Amino acid sequence: MSVSILAYVALGGAIACEVVGTTMLQKSEQFTRAGPTIAMAACYAAAFFLMSIALRTMPLGVVYAIWSGVGIVVIAIIGALLFKQALDLPAMVGIGMIVGGVVVIQAFSATTGH
Template identity: 75%
Template sequence: MSVSTISYAALGAAITCEVAGSALLQKSEQFTKAGPTLGMAACYGAAFFLMSVALKAMPLGVVYAIWSGVGIVLIAVVGALVFKQSLDGPAMFGMAMIVCGVVVMQAFSATTGH
């Protein structure tokens, strides 16, 4: 397995952990529920460890752009499906612009290391 593949896999796992941690943060009810609070802390710890693995072969700016772009969309989906939260048109448009920026960076930038 190449270093690049491992870095992208670690980043994907980091994003998944961060989204799970954010969902548990909502469930913790401002840290008043022990289970979700401990789960959130574990997920965030794993997310940052996995992000550090991705940083071995990818630039920080690239990792963080992918992390935040994908994370924003995934947590919005979790918010809608799990917490019954909705977004208005401008919010969805703004998120689409962020995703487009990540796609442009991945497709055209030599910095991403693909």
């Protein structure tokens, strides 16, 4: 597996772990439920470990922009579907702008290593 593909696989794993961790954070009910709290901590630890692998070959700013941008979108969807947290129009526009930023980085930036 090439270094570039490994970095993106690790970044994808980091995003998935962060999303699950953030979902568990909501389910932990302010750290009053042990199971979700432990799962959250484990997911966040795994997310940062995997992100560190991506950082071996990708710039910090790019990794963090993709990690946080994709995570925000997925968490917003999970919040709406799983927790019934509605988003208003300004929130959706803002999230759309984040998606646009990630697309611009991926499509046009020479620093992503593609």
